[in-house]
Amino acid sequence: MIARLFAAAALAATALTGASIAYAARTADVTGVWMSEDGRTKVRVTDCGGALCGRIVWLKEPIDPKTGKPRTDKLNPDASKRDRPMLGLQVVHGLRPTGEDKWAGPIYHADEGMVVQVSLVVENEKHATMRGCVLKVVCKSERWTRVD
Template sequence: MTRRFRIVAAALAALTTAPLAMAQSAGSPEGIWLTQAGDAKVRVGRCGAGICGVVVWLKEPIDPQTGKPQVDDKNPNPALARRPIIGLSLFSGMRPSGPNRWSGQIYNADDGKTYASNISVSGPGTLKVEGCVGSLCGGEEWSRSSR
């Protein structure tokens, strides 16, 4: 095997295993994250070839007006507006899109809408979460939580 062929073969092998390596690296988004406002925790984990994010904790799990668990009442679909916020899936179609970066969609329970989204690990304890409408993006930084 020539040196050039070995280099090309090694590069191809790295490209085909890159998504798996990203998920297993120190820059993995897997774990529990506290939102920037500190009002919710989201468990991020593998979901097929991508990642999923599910609400696992709320600072105020009980709606003060109804005395019942918080529900997805901003959702325009009446059938979905009754689902509990705890257990709600926020990420969909999140696939690797670069080193420590995933792209897909994010559901915003504050307005009941789904947006194009990017998430990236920007440090050992920081997850940058962006939602986009066209070319305009807004985001926040979530911090890694021990529980």
């Protein structure tokens, strides 16, 4: 009887270990450089303590045509931050895992000068979809493509 219990326990442990390895294998690595759907911005996403953070690392048009100088965070509601360069600006602020290949949290939408709550779903190693809503009424989805 005891031998059967140990055998059953060993079988269950093996099944659970296999399930956790299979789960880990299905979870895509989100870190890396991603291009926005419109091709105007690349963001390097990194792990920051179990969450996701990201900074702008490339702009299709890094120079502001109105000023002839590098683009800045000119639409930021905080006037003291409007001179910050767009290159290097942190725009992903601690997205937390919400499920398998799913993340949620705040991003800074520099084109609008506002923080938006988003959900991020990794479709596969090359594509992810980000969906954000303002006041839970006006929503937009954007597909990002891994470029590194």
